[in-house]
Amino acid sequence: MAVEGTLLVIDNDRNTPAEMQRILRGPGVTVLTAQETEQGLKCLEENPVDIVIADFRMHQTDGFHLLKQIRADYPSVHRILMSGFLDQGNAMRFISSGLVTTFMAKNLEAAFLREKIGHILSVRSILQKEKLLDLISSIEGLPALPSLYRELVQSIEDGKSMEEIAEILKRDTAIAAKVLHVVNSAFFGREDISSITEAAIYLGVDVLKDIVLTAEIIGKGRWSDEQIGRLRTIFLHSFMVGRYLPFFHKLLRGKSRKGQLEGQSVAPFPSIGIVHDIGKIIILELYRERYQAIVEQQARTGNGSFYVAELALGFEQSSHAEIGAYFLDWWNLPQAMIETALFHHRADTAASEYRDLIKATYVTDTVINHIQDNLETGELDLNALSLKDLSGEELGKLGAKIARELETHNDFIETLV
Ligand SMILES: [Fe+2]
Ligand SMILES: [Fe+2]
Numbered sequence: 086m087a088v089e090g091t092l093l094v095i096d097n098d099r100n101t102p103a104e105m106q107r108i109l110r111g112p113g114v115t116v117l118t119a120q121e122t123e124q125g126l127k128c129l130e131e132n133p134v135d136i137v138i139a140d141f142r143m144h145q146t147d148g149f150h151l152l153k154q155i156r157a158d159y160p161s162v163h164r165i166l167m168s169g170f171l172d173q174g175n176a177m178r179f180i181s182s183g184l185v186t187t188f189m190a191k192n193l194e195a196a197f198l199r200e201k202i203g204h205i206l207s208v209r210s211i212l213q214k215e216k217l218l219d220l221i222s223s224i225e226g227l228p229a230l231p232s233l234y235r236e237l238v239q240s241i242e243d244g245k246s247m248e249e250i251a252e253i254l255k256r257d258t259a260i261a262a263k264v265l266h267v268v269n270s271a272f273f274g275r276e277d278i279s280s281i282t283e284a285a286i287y288l289g290v291d292v293l294k295d296i297v298l299t300a301e302i303i304g305k306g307r308w309s310d311e312q313i314g315r316l317r318t319i320f321l322h323s324f325m326v327g328r329y330l331p332f333f334h335k336l337l338r339g340k341s342r343k344g345q346l347e348g349q350s351v352a353p354f355p356s357i358g359i360v361h362d363i364g365k366i367i368i369l370e371l372y373r374e375r376y377q378a379i380v381e382q383q384a385r386t387g388n389g390s391f392y393v394a395e396l397a398l399g400f401e402q403s404s405h406a407e408i409g410a411y412f413l414d415w416w417n418l419p420q421a422m423i424e425t426a427l428f429h430h431r432a433d434t435a436a437s438e439y440r441d442l443i444k445a446t447y448v449t450d451t452v453i454n455h456i457q458d459n460l461e462t463g464e465l466d467l468n469a470l471s472l473k474d475l476s477g478e479e480l481g482k483l484g485a486k487i488a489r490e491l492e493t494h495n496d497f498i499e500t501l502v
Pocket of ligand 2: 326361450
């Protein structure tokens with residue numbers, strides 16, 4: 086592994102820690118081991134640890150509770166819950182709760198394990214680059230965690246009823262009002278919904294999650310009229326990316342690796358669209374001059390891409406991709422979100438289990454941006470986007486549909502932002 090870091094493996098099992106140490110240890114990578122939770126916590130106290138890998142089944146406390154404690158005391162440590170028997174649903178629940186950053190099956194093949202850990206360390210090192218940290222440390226008080234969003238996701242995954250979910254929304258009157266406003270907007274075509282429960286049922290949990298996350302992201306900022314205009318453009322783009330992501334994900338997956346990825350779906354991460362460009366919102370809110378400089382650079386070159394303008398200005402280690410990923414990581418949101426934000430403009434370098442999702446986000450982003458910029462779909466390079474199986478005619482039809490939706494979604498965005 087050409088990466089550096091310190092890992093801590095905690096497992097009652099006599100063999101696992103030693104085995105993991107043998108597999109993962111390397112130049113720059115130290116592997117500490119502990120067989121008891123107390124010993125593990127002591128180890129954390131005494132060493133700067135990057136990743137903790139804890140077994141789910143342990144004597145004194147289960148891995149889940151141990152990781153909960155580690156999150157409270159060492160929030161920046163990457164927490165992997167390892168288990169031989171956890172099912173996919175439970176694993177997702179742990180990840181969405183933010184207590185576990187990554188879930189890992191036990192007894193993974195050595196090469197796969199090395200790749201996975203190496204990848205996590207390399208993401209950490211990107212997020213700890215000096216340029217980015219300098220920029221982040223210049224902010225007084227980091228933006229707060231979207232806590233209602235987290236609670237909502239957790240309740241949905243716990244199978245809570247819509248009445249219970251509505252109760253959570255009602256606790257934040259501004260968000261509750263927003264939900265009613267959105268459901269009664271021209272876009273959804275209802276004008277008669279006055280109960281939050283009814284609104285929640287009508288909108289469905291995925292839209293609800295996006296609304297809450299959007300409201301929490303923009304809720305605390307003080308925005309000028311000009312910024313509101315820009316926010317709307319970003320959110321319109323983000324909603325549309327979220328809306329078409331499953332379509333392109335399926336298309337790319339179906340055409341490239343038929344059958345192989347059966348069962349893998351973007352469904353567990355419905356808010357990917359909303360968060361992929363969250364870095365732009367943070368720049369708009371906290372680094373207004375930088376945002377202005379990027380927009381001016383875009384206008385100067387006539388190139389539509391925000392990211393390309395950032396590169397031209399020398400922000401390659403602190404572009405909206407790194408900034409967004411940094412905050413998603415800080416907020417303990419799922420790894421899939423962090424990595425999609427981080428790699429969506431360089432999908433080819435995303436050497437992770439989320440590569441398909443990231444590629445699909447890149448393709449969706451490119452197509453939506455192109456249409457948002459009023460360009461012809463015929464100008465899109467279908468080969469470069471791995472969409473060569475899509476005919477020009479099909480793409481033209483799709484483009485027209487997206488263009489129409491961009492128009493109608495405008496109303497919806499205006500009620501939200
Ligand atoms: Fe982007
Ligand atoms: Fe984007």
